[in-house]
Amino acid sequence: MRKLCNSLKEAIEKSGLRDGMTISFHHHLRNGDYVLNMVLEEIAALGIKDLTVNASSLFDCHEPLLGHIENGVVTGLETDYMSSGIGGPISRGVLAKPVVFRSHGARPAQILDGTSHIDVAFVAAPASDPMGNCSGKYGPSACGSLGYAFPDAMKADKVVVVTDDLMDYPLTDASITEDYVDYVVKVDAIGNPKGIVSGTTRMPKDPIALKIAELAAQAIDASGLLKDGFSFQTGAGGASLAVADYVKRIMLKRNIKGSFALGGITGYMVDMLEAGCFQAIQDVQCFDLQAVQSIREDPRHMEITAAQYASPKAKSSAASNLDVVVLGATEIDTNFNVNVHTDSNGCIIGGSGGHTDVAEEAKLTVIVAPLSRARMSIVVDKVLTVSTPGSSVDMLVTQYGIAVNPARPDLEAAMKAARLPVKDIRQLRDMAVALNGPAKPYARTSDRVVANVLARDGSLQDVIYQVK
């Protein structure tokens, strides 16, 4: 049986791709990905049209997608995150059908239960053998964990592995195995290594971000969760990442033996593993070279699938075992609803990613954010888009103090007992207004819906309107 194709064109033809079908991609090559663009270019050249693209995330490097939308090759988009380079044009209405936004946990849930059907999955793999046993840990374009690719590989009607490092059969440390793969294609490069993972993740230098991070670490400590068996997840940059550093200092000082770190993994988490702060890392995505090396070499650093990570339909998930998560926000309102889809002008600049999932599942969800950014208040009366409902959010930490969700009086008491600065969230909103000056209320300029934001259970959580 010969799965190896001579070209992407051949693989696409063999897959039986037709007009109106759904194709999928994972986003482990991040802003260095070449595969999505290469595949769509071939598809367009073959004259295939009206496709839906289900990509776990989209980045600025996927800008050629806009041309395919204009030409009718792509008429539907489903994703968990889209950077502003794609989000801007989408917000301005280039796509006729509304985008479907899911979370990183709901996407695999709906693929695996059949709600979200994929005709052809294109799995970019940094290393693969000719039968499709493939991995993200090896090769010049190594990206580490292939977490988000698993549901696609398992359920799509046809699976095409695209690699730039063809290895001898059998690839012994395969993540996705040959029993799921239909075709294998070797290309010159699946992506630009510099865009795939950052060399090193750097701590922020902004003194306000550091102040917020330090306060957040103190809040986590005061919550009582920071003890032996502690499990933890943070974002990959800014104040979120800095929190990890402050938490690490506390853990090392008090010799706390945590259980696992989860995420989105950076070298900082690897450092914490190696320092003995955690017994394991559960990794759904690697952000830097240090994380890639660690997942390859350290048996305590686990690759987990997207469903294992955060599917609401999983029998249990890593997220459902999580103690504390630290997340960001572009906006948070007085009911603690968080917006990570749009900026203050209603323009799409992101998406839930794993935000909504982990916020709901974790015992303690901490949002870290400055009170305002360049005159834009983070704390508002009502968010423009509900990405994560307030019921999932326990506290907001800003440089002016901590606001605790009224549903958690136990937490507020703990913060006060630790003499941490506690403020009512409406007080924080008022401080932002006092600092920035009263603003004109946001006026929606269009009633046309450009995106549907689905809740974890698949129901409609919110919509995003077109902006000028």
Add this chain to the structure above:
Amino acid sequence: MRRTMLFLPSNNPNMICNGGLLGADSLIFDLEDAVAPDQKDAARELLKNALGSLNFGKCEIIVRINGLDTPYWEEDLEYILPLKPDMIMPPKVSGGDYIRTLDQKLTELEAKFGIPVGSTKILALLETAQGVENAYEIARASKRMMGLFLGAEDLSADLRCKRTKEGSEILYARGRLVCAARAAGIEVYDTPFTDVQDLDGLEKDAQFAKGLGFSGKACISPAHVDTVNRVFSPTPADIQYAKDVFAVIAEAKRLGKGAISLRGKMIDAPIVQRARLVLEAASEIEGVDYFAETV
């Protein structure tokens, strides 16, 4: 209490807006070295507007004006004084006359702007060999004089030596300033540590300055504020000792004893004064009234 004084460039809106949150006891808004000559006007205008509308919390406001040998200093004061800064920091102070000239100008402007005459204080920046030698005279040159501040970068240039982290080259200057300030009954502040990343070096430098008797230390980076605050704050042991001193005094009063001793040492006026300063600082830092417990 002035454990930390953080330098902020006056022409930078972002830094000014966040200044009050960085944990420093005092903010030094710099119109001198941090502002290019062709932007002095913009910096004055921005500082004037910022001081008039932003809230800096409990931070003391200090403005470093341009030197009296420049064409800028008088306009600096014209712009800033109506905003009632707590202190003016003149740079490159060489001798008593310098302070007297500044004093006169401040009096003139306070009267002009309806500010209580004498309320604007002076923190003199000594960064030349002459300034160091004339430290005692400078410290006594005006009733507005609140403190001496050492500027080691420019000083080492004047001394024709290299500035080092270890600091032997400024040892005499440090000692001289502390002595002069204390002899004149005013405060004294140490030069900032210039390696932003080296927090261990900063800690050593700050501890050394504290050991010499400095009241506090300036910082050129927000990242340094926490360390310097900690070094110049009373330690739990200091606080306990101070409480013990007052306890033993109260006990002696009750028993009608004359001579008081604690742990084998005579408690005389300087020790009581030091204990009082410690409890005052601790009370302010922690928002707790330590004196209530001593009654």
Add this chain to the structure above:
Amino acid sequence: MDIKREAMAGTLESSDICVTVQPAAEGIRIDLNSTVENYYGDSIRETIGAVLQELGVRNALVSAVDHGALDCTIRARVTTAVKRASREEPQK
């Protein structure tokens, strides 16, 4: 004050506003490009106008590129630009 020449104040950095003032034949014209147009556009134009009026400027073309400057910063930058633009000779 009379606007005699073109002059600029401020920078393009976050929380600042870059203001350029030029002579104009008649009246005040304000061209604003702001990251917070939807929320503060009108208020910024009003502030600029108010400062011009306070300084006695009746004819000027003001172009401003704003990155979320607070009111006090806007006032400062406009004032500085106007003062520079109304000087007899270029600043030394």
